[in-house]
Amino acid sequence: MSTSSSPVGLHRVLEPTGDAITLPQAARRLDARPQLWPDEVRIAVETLNLDAASYRQLAEKHTTDGRVDGAAVRAEVLDIVESRGKMQNPVTGSGGMLIGTVDDVGPESTLGLAVGDRVATLVSLSLTPLAVTDGLERWDGLSEQVPAAGHAILFGRSIAATLPDDLDAHLALMVMDVCGAPALVERVVGEYAARGVSPTVAVLGGAGKSGSLSLAAARAAGARRTIGV
Template sequence: MTTRSASSPVGLHRVLDPAGDAITLPQAARRLDARPDLWPDEVRIDVETLNLDAASFRQLAEKHTTDGAVDGDAVRAEVLGIVAERGKMQNPVTGSGGMLIGTVAEVGPESRTDLHVGDRVATLVSLSLTPLAITDGLARWDGRSEQVPARGHAILFGRTIAARIPDDLDPRLALMVMDVCGAPALVQRLVGEYVDRPTGSGGAPTVAVLGGAGKSGSLSLAAARQAGAGRLIAVVPNERERGLLEPTGLADVVVIADARSPLGLSRAVEDAGGPADITVVCVDVPGCEQPAILATAQGGTIIFFSMATNFAAAALGAEGLASDVRMLVGNGYVPGHADLALGLIRTNPAVRGLFEQRLLAE
């Protein structure tokens, strides 16, 4: 393929809409240029699998559910329509996308990555900002799972990060892990900050993870334990998820509660040994902002990893509740996050078992 000049390392040159003098980054853009020709610092990936983020897939599945059954054909058609219209996979309702795995097909002569043609990689940035074209009509996908077999191509910008798929793990397992690898890395950092405080002001924090049986939730529990957390409280929505998580020992106590219920959640966390010094929100449904605030101790910290979070509701809710909590947006990137998450999968049989059960259910 030919290369072109005058590119931006953050992808401004690929923004088609809005056009003109407006400076819009690819994630906020309505439409991207997904043509395969490269600018000098770009990399083109031959797509193998898309991994839709949980909030996006849930919204699409619920939209196309009738009498309890998901219309997979309708979900597939909507995903194809989004990609064709926007030049990227960005759910217009949730604003989120997911990530992908594929093989490096071409590397621009000015690329600063260490990627080479033939490398099998997972992108560590959202599909909501990645130029993407689909060429197979997603014919091998039934529209009922987050992992989407696909053919097409994607473009990585000069600053886009990707990681090679490790040889010792099933690529589908590696994709699931790297999709949420920012969560355990940030949890580990934050727990470490508590533990490392001067004597008398620090100590092992109580950590509550909402959605503890999920991908990001189980990894967050493992990372918190590894970093020296005290009591670990996992919140799950039903008996089935408690039955999955409780035998693993990842949490000291597993409670069933509706993460959208302010009083129900705060009482459940308090009865389990809370309130929490650190609350990690990993559920993929809206309406958990104020319940998480009430479940967190004054002076504590909340990490919002869910793309279903309404950040205005979180900020205004904390103000209205006179709650002195620090609220962090889990932005998905912490240096070394992929290696940390993959290390947890390799060394923690409990976490790996939960992930492998999810793979069997796909």
């Protein structure tokens, strides 16, 4: 596509439009066509990683007598992607992230990616144009990690990281999905430690992925005591 694009993806917003237009995360529907604007990158999707809050809400909605109806969860995820052009749970407002392989790179992209790179997106699925082409046929609907085929679009100012060689791809996906929280904890606790103060750190939701990694980061950065709630 040759028309001008927005580095934050405004050109991909289909609803709302005009004076009411919003950024992609707040939009009701995105344009997930595979054709690229000059500064975009297209990813061939391998796995979606639904965020914990989103998957929990979907699973609880489709649970009867203690059993999750995986087929119903799968059908709802498909409906969300097809109707909205992105994976954003309408109840929680959250999305997740994905791993895949760079399929095409626009000539004006500044993301530093090349065709063939295997990457994890570090921007939420709630703002990433996404199309699924396999009906999620390999997913049983019973876990947060979703084998999928399709494509996703990264904008000029999206973020993606090349997957490390020393971590299993699915483990890397889980870690990168929550990497922001422990990084922030490490920085804040480290600032206290540099002044000779060893703080006590309490984490609400300490049993989850983000919480447990944040507790580990706090301890490594010099926290005197860590508390998981």
